[in-house]
Amino acid sequence: MNLKKLTGLILILVMVLxxxxxxxxDKGGTKKKFIMGxxxxxxxxxxxxxxGAYTGFDVEVCKAVCDELGxxxxxxxxxxxxKLVQLDANECDCVWSGMTILDSMKEAGYVIxxxxxxxxxxxxxxxxxxxxxxxxxxxxxxxxxLGTSGEALLNEDLADLAATFGNVVTCDSFLKCFTELAGNxxxxxxxDLPVALSYTKENAxxxxxxxxxxxxxxxxxxxxxxxxxxxxxxxxxxxLVKNGTYKKIADKYPDIVDNLIFLNQ
Amino acid sequence: MSFFSMMLKMxxxxxxxxxxxFLTLLFSLPLGMLVALMxxxxxxxxxxxTRGIISVLRGTPxxxxxxxxxxxxxxxxxxxxSRNKLIPVVIAFAINYAAYFAEIYRGGIESIPKGQYExxxxxxxSRLRTFLRIILPQVVKRIMPSITNEVVTLxxxxxxxFTVSYQEMFTIGKQIANxxxxxxxxxxxxxxxxxxxxIVDFGMGRVEKRLNYYR
Numbered sequence: 001m002n003l004k005k006l007t008g009l010i011l012i013l014v015m016v017l018x019x020x021x022x023x024x025x026d027k028g029g030t031k032k033k034f035i036m037g038x039x040x041x042x043x044x045x046x047x048x049x050x051x052g053a054y055t056g057f058d059v060e061v062c063k064a065v066c067d068e069l070g071x072x073x074x075x076x077x078x079x080x081x082x083k084l085v086q087l088d089a090n091e092c093d094c095v096w097s098g099m100t101i102l103d104s105m106k107e108a109g110y111v112i113x114x115x116x117x118x119x120x121x122x123x124x125x126x127x128x129x130x131x132x133x134x135x136x137x138x139x140x141x142x143x144x145x146l147g148t149s150g151e152a153l154l155n156e157d158l159a160d161l162a163a164t165f166g167n168v169v170t171c172d173s174f175l176k177c178f179t180e181l182a183g184n185x186x187x188x189x190x191x192d193l194p195v196a197l198s199y200t201k202e203n204a205x206x207x208x209x210x211x212x213x214x215x216x217x218x219x220x221x222x223x224x225x226x227x228x229x230x231x232x233x234x235x236x237x238x239x240l241v242k243n244g245t246y247k248k249i250a251d252k253y254p255d256i257v258d259n260l261i262f263l264n265q
Numbered sequence: 266m267s268f269f270s271m272m273l274k275m276x277x278x279x280x281x282x283x284x285x286x287f288l289t290l291l292f293s294l295p296l297g298m299l300v301a302l303m304x305x306x307x308x309x310x311x312x313x314x315t316r317g318i319i320s321v322l323r324g325t326p327x328x329x330x331x332x333x334x335x336x337x338x339x340x341x342x343x344x345x346x347s348r349n350k351l352i353p354v355v356i357a358f359a360i361n362y363a364a365y366f367a368e369i370y371r372g373g374i375e376s377i378p379k380g381q382y383e384x385x386x387x388x389x390x391s392r393l394r395t396f397l398r399i400i401l402p403q404v405v406k407r408i409m410p411s412i413t414n415e416v417v418t419l420x421x422x423x424x425x426x427f428t429v430s431y432q433e434m435f436t437i438g439k440q441i442a443n444x445x446x447x448x449x450x451x452x453x454x455x456x457x458x459x460x461x462x463x464i465v466d467f468g469m470g471r472v473e474k475r476l477n478y479y480r
Contacts, residue, residue: 081443108446141348143430147443155444170440171430176336180430183339183346 031072036062037092040077041173043198044253045098057256058096060249065236081147087223094222100149101219109224114234115217118259121150123209124189124196134161134211140187141167143177150190153214197255266445272453278434285354285423292359297366304371322364328428331357335429350431369411373404406476413469420461
C-alpha cells in the first residue's frame with residue numbers, strides 16, 4: 001500500500017517536473033511573438049502588396065514597434081465583423097488596422113491605445129451622378145461595410161439621414177461596396193476618408209462629397225487584461241515618433257499624413 | 266437590446282430567408298429532372314456536356330457561384346449589378362441545387378430494373394407513358410430520403426446569400442452582433458435554423474409516409 005502511494009507520488013512529481021521543463025524551454029528559446037490582427041482589405045493602412053505580403057501604414061509601424069521591443073511580428077488577417085471575438089479567442093494579440101475607437105468597445109472592457117489618426121466618414125459617388133450633397137441621396141441606395149464605424153453611425157448618430165436613403169446595403173468588404181457602386185447597384189458608398197481617397201486616386205470617374213459626416217479617431221484594441229502590453233506599444237510608438245522612424249513610414253503614405261495625430265500636434 | 270427584440274428584428278429577415286428557400290426549390294426541383302434526363306441522354310454530346318457542367322457546379326463552392334452570378338455579368342460585359350439581390354441569389358442557388366438533384370434523380374431512375382421497361386413494352390406502353398406511370402412513381406419513393414437531405418442543407422445554405430449583401434436573417438444577425446458586441450444573435454440564428462429544419466423534417470416525413478403505400 002505504502003509502496004503504491006510512493007510510486008504514485010513519484011509519478012506525479014515526474015509529470016509535473018517534465019511539464020515545467022517543457023514550458024521553461026519554450027520561453028528561453030524564442031522571442032516573444034506578437035500577433036497583429038488586420039483587415040487585409042483596408043488600404044492604405046493594411047493590405048496585401050504585389051508580392052502577396054501584408055503591408056500598409058499600420059503594418060509597417062507595427063513592424064517597427066516589434067523591432068524596437070525585440071518581438072517577433074506575425075500578421076493575421078481577421079474577419080473584420082468578428083474582429084473582437086477573434087481577439088478574445090487569442091487568435092491575435094491586438095486589432096490594429098485603421099480601427100475606429102467606439103465607446104461600446106471601451107464599455108465592453110477592451111484596452112484601447114492612444115488615438116493616432118483623425119478620421120471622418122464621407123460619401124463616395126460617381127462623378128456623373130449629379131449628387132453633390134447627402135440630401136441629394138434621398139431615396140437612393142447607399143452601401144456600407146459591415147462592422148465599420150460607418151455602419152454604426154448610420155444605425156445611431158446618423159439614423160435620421162439613413163432613414164432618408166432608399167436602402168442601406170451592408171457588404172462584407174469594401175471591394176464589394178465599390179463593385180456595387182461601379183455596377184450601379186447602389187448610388188453611393190459610405191466609407192472612411194482615407195479609403196475613399198485611395199480609391200479615387202486609383203479609379204477614375206469617382207468623387208467624394210465634400211461633407212464630413214462623422215468625426216472619429218483610430219486606435220489599437222487589446223484584450224481587457226492587456227493594459228501593460230498596450231502601454232508598451234504606446235511607448236514604443238512615441239519612441240518611433242521621436243527618432244523620426246514614424247515620419248519616415250508616414251511619408252510613404254502621403255494620403256494620410258495630414259490626419260496622423262502624432263505628426264500634427 | 267433584449268433577447269426578445271433581437272429575435273423580433275431577426276425574424277424580419279426570416280421572410281427573405283424563406284423566399285430564397287421556396288423559390289430555389291420551385292426552380293431547382295424541375296430543373297434537376299431536366300438535367301438528369303440530359304445527363305442520361307443517348308446522345309453522347311449532350312450527356313458529356315451535362316456531365317461537365319454538373320461536375321463544375323458540384324466542384325466549386327456555392328459562395329463563388331453566387332459571386333459569379335451577381336458580379337460576373339458586370340465584370341465581363343459591363344452589365345449593371347442587380348439592385349434586387351433576390352434575383353441573382355435564386356438563379357445561383359437554383360442552378361447549384363439542380364445539379365445535386367439531377368444526380369439524385371439519376372441514381373433513382375437507374376435503380377429501377379430493366380425488366381420493368383421490357384414488361385411495359387410487352388404490355389404496349391409507350392416510352393413516355395412507361396416513364397410517367399411506372400418508373401417515376403417508384404423513383405420518387407426511393408429518392409425521398411436523399412431529397413430531404415438536400416432540402417435540409419438548403420435551409421442552412423441560405424445564410425451564404427450574405428456574401429452578396431442580401432439582407433437575410435443571418436446578415437441581420439451579424440449586424441446586431443456587431444453593433445452590440447454580442448454573441449447572442451448567433452444563438453438566435455441557430456434556434457431559427459433548427460426550428461425551420463424541424464418543420465422541414467416533419468413535412469418531409471409526412472410526405473414519405475404518404476408515399477409508403479406498398480408496405
